[in-house]
Amino acid sequence: MPAPIFGPEFQSALLDLFVWRRDVRRFRREALPEGTLDRLIKTACLSPSVGLSQPWRFVTVDSVERRQAIRANFEACNTAALAEQPNDRQHRYARLKLAGLEDAPCHLAVFADRDTQQGHGLGRQTMPEMVEYSAVIAIHTLWLAARAEGIGLGWVSILEPQQVRAILDVPASWIFLGYLCLGYPDAEDTNPELEREGWETRRSASSVVVRR
Numbered sequence: 001m002p003a004p005i006f007g008p009e010f011q012s013a014l015l016d017l018f019v020w021r022r023d024v025r026r027f028r029r030e031a032l033p034e035g036t037l038d039r040l041i042k043t044a045c046l047s048p049s050v051g052l053s054q055p056w057r058f059v060t061v062d063s064v065e066r067r068q069a070i071r072a073n074f075e076a077c078n079t080a081a082l083a084e085q086p087n088d089r090q091h092r093y094a095r096l097k098l099a100g101l102e103d104a105p106c107h108l109a110v111f112a113d114r115d116t117q118q119g120h121g122l123g124r125q126t127m128p129e130m131v132e133y134s135a136v137i138a139i140h141t142l143w144l145a146a147r148a149e150g151i152g153l154g155w156v157s158i159l160e161p162q163q164v165r166a167i168l169d170v171p172a173s174w175i176f177l178g179y180l181c182l183g184y185p186d187a188e189d190t191n192p193e194l195e196r197e198g199w200e201t202r203r204s205a206s207s208v209v210v211r212r
Helices: 007-022 036-042 064-084 089-093 130-148 161-168
Strands: 056-060 108-113 152-156 174-183
Touching: 007 130, 036 056, 036 108, 036 130, 036 161, 056 130, 064 089, 064 161, 108 130, 108 161, 130 152, 161 174
Parallel strands: none
Antiparallel strands: 056 108, 108 174, 152 174
16 A cells, blocks of 8 residues: 655644644533544554553543542642742742643543563663653654544643552552543643743744754
Protein backbone atom coordinates (compact mmCIF):
# COMPACT_ATOMS: atom_id res chain seq x y z
CA MET A 1 0.00 0.00 0.00
CA PRO A 2 1.51 3.37 -0.97
CA ALA A 3 1.99 5.92 1.79
CA PRO A 4 -0.59 8.73 1.81
CA ILE A 5 0.46 12.16 0.62
CA PHE A 6 -0.18 14.87 3.21
CA GLY A 7 -0.50 17.99 1.12
CA PRO A 8 -0.39 21.69 2.05
CA GLU A 9 -4.04 21.79 3.16
CA PHE A 10 -3.51 18.95 5.62
CA GLN A 11 -0.22 20.44 6.83
CA SER A 12 -1.96 23.75 7.52
CA ALA A 13 -4.77 22.03 9.41
CA LEU A 14 -2.21 20.03 11.41
CA LEU A 15 -0.45 23.25 12.42
CA ASP A 16 -3.83 24.63 13.55
CA LEU A 17 -4.26 21.50 15.69
CA PHE A 18 -0.91 22.16 17.39
CA VAL A 19 -1.74 25.83 17.93
CA TRP A 20 -5.18 25.14 19.42
CA ARG A 21 -4.10 22.29 21.68
CA ARG A 22 -4.39 23.62 25.22
CA ASP A 23 -4.13 22.33 28.76
CA VAL A 24 -7.82 22.72 29.61
CA ARG A 25 -8.80 23.56 33.18
CA ARG A 26 -12.47 24.45 32.78
CA PHE A 27 -14.94 21.96 31.34
CA ARG A 28 -18.61 21.69 30.55
CA ARG A 29 -20.20 18.78 32.40
CA GLU A 30 -21.69 17.41 29.18
CA ALA A 31 -20.87 13.73 28.74
CA LEU A 32 -18.77 12.58 25.81
CA PRO A 33 -20.45 10.26 23.29
CA GLU A 34 -20.38 6.62 24.32
CA GLY A 35 -17.18 4.86 23.31
CA THR A 36 -15.21 8.09 22.77
CA LEU A 37 -12.63 7.52 25.48
CA ASP A 38 -11.98 3.93 24.40
CA ARG A 39 -11.49 5.10 20.83
CA LEU A 40 -9.04 7.84 21.90
CA ILE A 41 -7.06 5.31 23.94
CA LYS A 42 -6.93 3.03 20.90
CA THR A 43 -5.46 5.92 18.89
CA ALA A 44 -2.95 6.65 21.65
CA CYS A 45 -1.75 3.04 21.39
CA LEU A 46 -0.53 3.80 17.85
CA SER A 47 2.26 5.86 19.44
CA PRO A 48 5.91 4.85 19.02
CA SER A 49 7.58 3.15 21.97
CA VAL A 50 11.08 1.97 22.79
CA GLY A 51 11.54 -1.58 21.52
CA LEU A 52 7.81 -1.68 20.70
CA SER A 53 7.33 -2.16 24.44
CA GLN A 54 4.02 -0.26 24.59
CA PRO A 55 4.58 0.44 28.31
CA TRP A 56 1.60 2.78 28.76
CA ARG A 57 -1.13 1.70 31.15
CA PHE A 58 -4.44 3.58 31.14
CA VAL A 59 -6.80 3.47 34.12
CA THR A 60 -10.29 4.85 33.52
CA VAL A 61 -11.63 6.23 36.79
CA ASP A 62 -15.42 5.96 36.96
CA SER A 63 -15.89 5.22 40.67
CA VAL A 64 -17.29 8.19 42.58
CA GLU A 65 -15.37 7.14 45.68
CA ARG A 66 -12.05 6.91 43.87
CA ARG A 67 -12.63 10.26 42.17
CA GLN A 68 -13.34 11.85 45.54
CA ALA A 69 -10.15 10.36 46.95
CA ILE A 70 -8.14 11.74 44.02
CA ARG A 71 -9.76 15.15 44.53
CA ALA A 72 -8.86 15.11 48.25
CA ASN A 73 -5.27 14.20 47.36
CA PHE A 74 -5.11 17.05 44.87
CA GLU A 75 -6.48 19.57 47.37
CA ALA A 76 -3.89 18.56 49.98
CA CYS A 77 -1.02 18.76 47.48
CA ASN A 78 -2.29 22.02 46.01
CA THR A 79 -2.57 23.65 49.45
CA ALA A 80 1.04 22.69 50.15
CA ALA A 81 2.13 24.01 46.76
CA LEU A 82 0.37 27.33 47.40
CA ALA A 83 2.20 27.75 50.70
CA GLU A 84 5.54 27.29 48.93
CA GLN A 85 4.90 30.05 46.38
CA PRO A 86 6.68 33.39 46.91
CA ASN A 87 4.44 36.05 48.42
CA ASP A 88 4.23 37.99 45.17
CA ARG A 89 2.92 34.92 43.34
CA GLN A 90 0.52 33.43 45.87
CA HIS A 91 -2.43 35.53 44.73
CA ARG A 92 -1.93 34.58 41.08
CA TYR A 93 -1.46 30.93 41.97
CA ALA A 94 -4.66 30.89 44.04
CA ARG A 95 -6.56 32.44 41.13
CA LEU A 96 -5.58 29.68 38.73
CA LYS A 97 -7.92 26.74 38.35
CA LEU A 98 -5.39 23.94 38.34
CA ALA A 99 -7.71 20.96 37.87
CA GLY A 100 -10.90 20.00 36.10
CA LEU A 101 -11.56 17.24 38.59
CA GLU A 102 -14.99 18.56 39.52
CA ASP A 103 -16.50 19.14 36.06
CA ALA A 104 -14.70 16.92 33.54
CA PRO A 105 -16.87 13.90 32.65
CA CYS A 106 -13.92 11.57 31.96
CA HIS A 107 -10.99 10.85 34.26
CA LEU A 108 -8.01 8.86 33.04
CA ALA A 109 -4.83 8.02 34.96
CA VAL A 110 -1.72 7.12 32.97
CA PHE A 111 1.16 4.99 34.19
CA ALA A 112 4.34 3.51 32.70
CA ASP A 113 5.17 -0.13 33.38
CA ARG A 114 8.94 -0.49 33.68
CA ASP A 115 8.57 -4.19 34.46
CA THR A 116 6.99 -5.02 31.12
CA GLN A 117 8.77 -7.80 29.25
CA GLN A 118 7.35 -6.67 25.94
CA GLY A 119 10.11 -5.32 23.72
CA HIS A 120 12.68 -7.63 25.35
CA GLY A 121 14.56 -4.68 26.86
CA LEU A 122 15.55 -3.20 23.49
CA GLY A 123 16.80 0.38 23.89
CA ARG A 124 16.53 0.40 27.68
CA GLN A 125 19.94 -0.74 28.89
CA THR A 126 21.48 2.73 28.90
CA MET A 127 18.27 4.75 29.22
CA PRO A 128 15.61 2.86 31.20
CA GLU A 129 13.60 6.08 31.43
CA MET A 130 12.72 5.58 27.76
CA VAL A 131 9.77 3.58 29.12
CA GLU A 132 8.31 6.72 30.69
CA TYR A 133 9.15 8.82 27.64
CA SER A 134 7.25 6.36 25.45
CA ALA A 135 4.17 6.61 27.67
CA VAL A 136 4.34 10.40 27.59
CA ILE A 137 4.28 10.28 23.79
CA ALA A 138 1.09 8.21 24.05
CA ILE A 139 -0.43 10.92 26.25
CA HIS A 140 0.42 13.56 23.66
CA THR A 141 -1.04 11.44 20.87
CA LEU A 142 -4.27 11.08 22.84
CA TRP A 143 -4.22 14.83 23.55
CA LEU A 144 -4.03 15.74 19.86
CA ALA A 145 -6.61 13.14 18.85
CA ALA A 146 -9.00 14.54 21.45
CA ARG A 147 -8.45 18.13 20.34
CA ALA A 148 -9.15 17.14 16.73
CA GLU A 149 -12.65 16.16 17.92
CA GLY A 150 -13.14 19.35 19.92
CA ILE A 151 -12.44 17.57 23.21
CA GLY A 152 -10.25 19.25 25.81
CA LEU A 153 -7.68 17.57 28.02
CA GLY A 154 -6.21 18.78 31.30
CA TRP A 155 -3.11 17.12 32.74
CA VAL A 156 -3.25 17.13 36.56
CA SER A 157 0.23 16.68 38.03
CA ILE A 158 -0.32 18.09 41.53
CA LEU A 159 -0.87 14.67 43.07
CA GLU A 160 1.17 12.34 45.27
CA PRO A 161 2.12 9.33 43.10
CA GLN A 162 2.16 6.64 45.79
CA GLN A 163 -1.25 7.67 47.05
CA VAL A 164 -2.63 7.69 43.52
CA ARG A 165 -1.38 4.14 42.99
CA ALA A 166 -3.05 3.08 46.24
CA ILE A 167 -6.33 4.84 45.43
CA LEU A 168 -6.50 3.22 42.01
CA ASP A 169 -5.21 -0.16 43.24
CA VAL A 170 -2.53 -0.65 40.59
CA PRO A 171 0.83 -2.46 40.86
CA ALA A 172 3.44 -0.64 42.93
CA SER A 173 5.91 -0.92 40.05
CA TRP A 174 3.77 1.22 37.77
CA ILE A 175 5.15 4.75 37.49
CA PHE A 176 2.50 7.44 37.74
CA LEU A 177 2.76 10.03 34.95
CA GLY A 178 -0.41 12.05 35.10
CA TYR A 179 -4.10 12.21 35.78
CA LEU A 180 -6.04 13.39 32.73
CA CYS A 181 -9.40 15.16 32.73
CA LEU A 182 -11.27 15.05 29.43
CA GLY A 183 -14.42 16.80 28.27
CA TYR A 184 -15.70 19.67 26.18
CA PRO A 185 -13.90 22.94 27.06
CA ASP A 186 -15.90 25.69 28.69
CA ALA A 187 -13.91 28.19 26.58
CA GLU A 188 -11.12 27.98 24.03
CA ASP A 189 -8.10 30.13 23.23
CA THR A 190 -4.87 29.85 21.25
CA ASN A 191 -2.84 31.21 24.17
CA PRO A 192 -2.18 29.12 27.31
CA GLU A 193 -4.14 30.24 30.36
CA LEU A 194 -0.92 30.55 32.35
CA GLU A 195 0.31 33.08 29.79
CA ARG A 196 -2.97 34.99 29.80
CA GLU A 197 -2.84 35.16 33.60
CA GLY A 198 0.72 36.52 33.59
CA TRP A 199 2.22 33.42 35.20
CA GLU A 200 4.77 32.79 32.46
CA THR A 201 5.59 33.82 28.89
CA ARG A 202 6.18 31.39 26.06
CA ARG A 203 9.76 31.38 24.82
CA SER A 204 10.67 31.64 21.17
CA ALA A 205 11.86 28.52 19.35
CA SER A 206 15.23 30.14 18.65
CA SER A 207 15.88 30.58 22.38
CA VAL A 208 15.91 26.83 23.03
CA VAL A 209 18.12 25.75 20.11
CA VAL A 210 21.86 25.19 20.55
CA ARG A 211 23.93 24.75 17.39
CA ARG A 212 27.24 22.94 17.43
